[in-house]
Amino acid sequence: xxxxxxxxxxxxxxxxxxxxxxxxxxxxxxxxxxxxxxxxxxxxxxxxxxxxxxxxxxxxxxxxxxxxxxxxxxxxxxxxxxxxxxxxxxxxxxxxxxxxxxxxxxxxxxxxxxxxxxxxxxxxxxxxxxxxxxxxxxxxxxxxxxxxxxxxxxxxxxxxxxxxxxxxxxxxxxxxxxxxxxxxxxxxxxxxxxxxxxxxxxxxxxxxxxxxxxxxxxxxxxxxxxxxxxxxxxxxxxxxxxxxxxxxxxxxxxxxxxxxxxxxxxxxxxxxxxx
Numbered sequence: 007x008x009x010x011x012x013x014x015x016x017x018x019x020x021x022x023x024x025x026x027x028x029x030x031x032x033x034x035x036x037x038x039x040x041x042x043x044x045x046x047x048x049x050x051x052x053x054x055x056x057x058x059x060x061x062x063x064x065x066x067x068x069x070x071x072x073x074x075x076x077x078x079x080x081x082x083x084x085x086x087x088x089x090x091x092x093x094x095x096x097x098x099x100x101x102x103x104x105x106x107x108x109x110x111x112x113x114x115x116x117x118x119x120x121x122x123x124x125x126x127x128x129x130x131x132x133x134x135x136x137x138x139x140x141x142x143x144x145x146x147x148x149x150x151x152x153x154x155x156x157x158x159x160x161x162x163x164x165x166x167x168x169x170x171x172x173x174x175x176x177x178x179x180x181x182x183x184x185x186x187x188x189x190x191x192x193x194x195x196x197x198x199x200x201x202x203x204x205x206x207x208x209x210x211x212x213x214x215x216x217x218x219x220x221x222x223x224x225x226x227x228x229x230x231x232x233x234x235x236x237x238x239x240x241x242x243x244x245x246x247x248x249x250x251x252x253x254x255x256x257x258x259x260x261x262x263x264x265x266x267x268x269x270x271x272x273x274x275x276x277x278x279x280x281x
Contacts, residue, residue, distance in 0.1 A: 040199060041211040047192040048216025048264070053223065054185035056260055060253030062178045064115060068108035070252045072100040076245050077107060080161055084154055088131065093142065097134035098154075102126050106154045110162035114171040115178060124151040162245075170242035210272030217264025224257035 060066050071077045081103050085096040105122045112119050128147040135142035199208040227234070231250045235243055 040195070040208050041215070044192065044195050044199070044208050044212030045215035045219065047188050047195060048212050049219035049223070050184060050188040051192055052216060052220045052260060052264065053257060054181050054188060056220075056257040057181050057253060058185060060256050061249055062115065062181060064108045064111040064117060065104075066253075067111050067249050068104045070249045071107050071111070071245060072104045074244070074248045076161070076241065077103060080107065080154075080158055083157055084150070087153060088134075088150065091146075092138065092140045093131060093135045094138055095134045097130040098127070099130070102130055103154070103158075106158045107162070109155065110158040113159070113163050114167065114174070116175050122151070122155065124148075127151055127154065161241075164239075164241070166239035167242050167245075170239045174246070206271060206274070210268050210270075210274075213264050213268030213271060215268070217261045217266075217268060219261075220264065221258050221261030224254045224261060228254040228258070 072081070077100060081096075081098050081100065084098045084103065088094075088097065105126075109119055109122050124147070127150065131147050131150060132142045196205065196209070199205045228251055231254065232247055235246050235250065
């Protein structure tokens with residue numbers, strides 16, 4: 007009897023199914039420190055990169071200067087010289103004078119000076135000369151092109167301008183180093199975020215907050231630019247103020263775009279986590 011009861015207990019233990027343990031659930035962990043660090047890096051990278059392609063870019067700066075009072079003086083002087091030679095109608099425009107201004111700005115920035123393409127200037131002079139009954143020979147247009155280069159050099163590369171631009175060259179180099187450093191740190195941080203499974207969770211807030219910081223800093227600098235730019239040359243002040251404000255306007259737009267992009271990434275990440 008005792009043996010039968012033992013056998014019954016043995017078979018009943020065999021028939022019991024092992025209890026299933028619930029699968030452990032991993033909760034999403036927020037990393038505010040990583041988000042803030044990435045936002046700071048994005049803000050620095052955006053500002054330095056934006057300045058690199060706007061304020062510290064000779065072609066962009068020349069486009070702004072050609073529409074400023076400094077550019078108007080150069081353009082009016084060239085048109086006056088042409089009028090004295092019989093070519094009326096002011097054929098030299100802002101777009102035509104822009105390459106010559108870019109050459110002068112390259113000297114101010116300490117860059118290698120590129121050769122100016124005089125095709126647009128030659129075409130404009132010949133077209134306007136033909137309408138006024140004047141023949142514009144190759145030597146004539148070449149002389150005007152040389153005069154344009156000499157005039158822009160005398161205007162932009164004076165002793166006072168060169169002294170004032172020494173600080174701009176230093177800031178330009180510091181901006182480049184800061185841009186490279188922030189880009190490398192941002193890449194390393196994103197790689198770390200991938201390792202801790204927090205890439206999208208950091209990218210979205212980083213872009214949004216970084217764009218907000220970019221917009222705030224750029225907006226403040228836009229209004230403070232005339233007071234912050236202190237130069238020994240009036241010409242340098244008139245030159246740098248519109249260029250700085252134009253570049254900062256671009257940065258404000260980029261900051262707003264980053265905020266929108268960051269919000270879209272955050273929305274997509276939240277949707278992905280729920281699914």
